[in-house]
Amino acid sequence: MDNNPNHDPDLQQTAAQPPPDDDKPGASKRKRKDGSEAPTRTKRNRYISIACNGFRDSNEFQAMNNTIQSLQDQIQRLYAELNASQNVQQQQDSSASPYPDPSSYPHQPPMVEPQPQTPYHATSPAAGSSRVRHRRFQGPTSSAFNIDVAKSSLQTMGLTDPNLTEGQVHDYDNSTSPHRRQMTNPVATPQYAKDPIWSIGKDEAIRLCRVYDEEIGVMYPMLDMDQIVEKTDKLFTFTEAATKSGLIDHSMPSADSMCGPEIDTLKMILATALTLEGGGQSGLGSALFDTVKRACESKLGETPDIGGLRLLVLMAQYRFQQGDDFQAYRAIGLVARLSYEVGLHRNNILHRDFADQDDRSWAVKLFWSIFVLDRRWSFGTGLPFAIQDADIDPSLPEPDDSSPYLTAMIAYSRIASKVWRSIMGPVGAGSEVEVETMSYLDYQILEWQNHIPESLRFYPTDDVPETAAPSRAQRRLQVLLYLRANQMRILIYRPVLHSATSIMENRQQAGVVVEVAKDTVRVLTRLNQTTDIYRTQQVCFNHFLVSALAALFLAVSHTPLEFNQTMRDEFYMAIDLVSGFSAQSYVSMRLWEMIKGLKEVGPRLGLISRPALSEPIDPHS
Secondary structure (H helix, E strand, C coil): CCCCHHCCCCHHHHHCCCCHHHHHHCCCEEEECCEECCCCCCHHHHHHHHHHHHCCHHHHHHHHHHHHHHHHHHHHHHHHHHHHHHHHHHHHHHHCCCCHHHCCCCCCCCCCCCCCCCCEECCCCCCCCCCCEEECCCCCEEEHHHHHHHHHHHHHHHCCCCCCHHHCCCCCCCCHHHHHHHHHHCCCCCCCCCCHHCCCCCHHHHHHHHHHHHHHHCCCCCCCCHHHHHHHHHHHHHHHHHHCCCCCCCCCCCCCCCHHHHHHHHHHHHHHHHHHCCCCCHHHHHHHHHHHHHHHHHHHHCCCHHHHHHHHHHHHHHHHHCCCCCHHHHHHHHHHHHHHHHHCCHHHHHHHHHCCHHHHHHHHHHHHHHHHHHHHHHHCCCCCCCCCCCHHCCCCCCCCCCCCHHHHHHHHHHHHHHHHHHHHHHCCCCCCCCHHHHHHHHHHHHHHHHHCCCHHHCCCCCCHHHHHHCHHHHHHHHHHHHHHHHHHHHHHHHHHHHHHHHHHHHHHHHHHHHHHHHHHHHHHHHHHHHHCCCCCCCCHHHHHHHHHHHHHHHHHCCHEEEEEEEEHHHHHHHHHHHHHHCCCCCHHHHHHHHHHCCCHHHHCCCCCCCCCCCCCCCCCC
C-alpha cells in the first residue's frame, strides 16, 4: 500500500475542502451540554496527521523503528533464556533422580524384572523419590566406624537403646540423614541488597582477620596476614569515605559488589572467622561465602596458580568450621591435585618458578599446609589420602623456624601414613594389626612427642617447668600437639578393642588405649574449665573427644566387667562436655544427637549413672 499522503484520496479531499464555518470569524460556536463554549480548533491541528504520515516514510523513522524492533527481539530472547533456565533449575530441584523423566520416552516393556531392595542400598525418605542413596563409607580411623562396632556388640548382647540407632551413629558425618537435614541451616542466610561485605565495618573486618590468624593461620601459615590486614585497612578506609561522601548509598538496593582475587580471599577469611565464632554457623559468613562460591568453583577449571590454591584451601577450612568433614576432605583433595599441577611437590620447580626467596618460602608453607590438612581430614573421614609420601621430592624444603607447629605436624603426618597402612592393611578396612607393629608405631609417636620444641610442649599435670606463662595462642598449640599424640596412639591400639576376644588376648595394649583415651577426656575437661579455647574451637576439639569416647565405649561394651569401674568418671565427663555445648553450638548439637544414646546404655554396662544430663551447664555461659 502506498502511504504517500499525496496519493491518498481522503487526504486530498480534506485538503481541498474549505474550512468549516465554525472556524470562520463570527461563526456560531458549538455549545457543550453544560452550556459552556468549546475551545476553537486551529488549522494547525487539522494537518498534524498529514505531517505524521510524512515522517513515517522518512529514513530517520525507519532506522529508529528497526532499532526498537531489534531491542525488542533481544529482550524477548533474554526472557526466553531466563525462563528456560528457571524451568531447568526447578526440574532439577523437584526431581531427586539425575536421569530424565521416563514418561518423556516412548513406552517400552522392561527388559528385566525389578529386583528387591538389597541391604546395601537405602532409598531416600522422600515419598515418590526414585533416587537411591548409598550408605557412606567410613573407614576404621573414623569415630563413627568404631561406635558402629560397639553398637553391634551391644545388639548381640541384647543391650540396645532406641536413641542409639544406626541412623544416629552416622548423623554427625552423613549429610543425607533425616536428623542432619532437620538441623541444617537453623540460622537462615540473610538477604542483602548489596554485597554483604558492605555490612562489615573496618574495625570488625580487621578483628576478624586477627581471629583467623590466631585460631587457624598460626597453624597453617599460607597467607601473609600482616599484608592482608594492611590492605583490609586501606579497603575499608576507602569504602567508609565513599559512604560519607555520598558516592555509595547503603540504603539503595544495587549490586555494588566487590570482587577480585584479593577481595575473594578476604571474604573467605571473614566468613571462616565468623563461622568459627558462631559455633559452626553464621548468616553473614554464609552470605559472604555465597559471593565467592562461583569464583572457587571456577578455579577447578582454570590453570592453577598460588592465589587459586589459597582460595580453595580457605574454602576447605570454611567447610570444616561448618562441621562438614567430608566437604573439607573433598576440597583439600582437589587442592592437592592442583598443587601437583603447579609443581609444588618438586624442589626444582620451586626454584624455577619462584625465584624470589620470599615467594618460594610462602609456596613451601602452602604445600605443606595442604599436605597436613589432607592427612588430617583423611583420618577424620576414614578415606584415603590425596598426597602420597612417595610422590614428594625428598629434597623438598620444609618451612623455616617461623612455623614450628606446621613443621611438627609434617613429621607427625609422615608417621600417620605408616599408621594408616597398618590399620587398613593389605585387604582393606578392619584388618588386625600385629602387636610388634603397634609397639613400633607407638614408640615413633612418643619419640616425635619428645622432640617437640619446648615452646610447644604441654604438661597435663602441675609438674610444669618454671617458664613464663604461655599466651592463649601458644597454649592452644601446645594442647593440640599433645592431643594429636594421644589421638594417634588411640588409633594405633584401637583395633584390639574391636572384640572381647582381642581385648582378653591383648590386655596390655587394651589397657594402654583406655588410659590414653581417659587422659584425653581429662585434658579436654580441664581445658574447658580453665580457658575458652575449647568453646571457641569446638569443631577441632570435638574430634579428639569423640575419638576418645569411641575407644572407651568399645572397651566397656565388649568387656564391661573389665573396665566399667575404671572409666566411669571419664565416660560421663565426655558426655557432659558435649551436652554442655549442645545448647549453644550447632556442631556440638549434631554431635550430641550422635552420642546421647550412650548415656542411657552406660548404666546397663555397669557404669553407674551420674545425675541427669537433661540440663546441660556450660561453664562459659
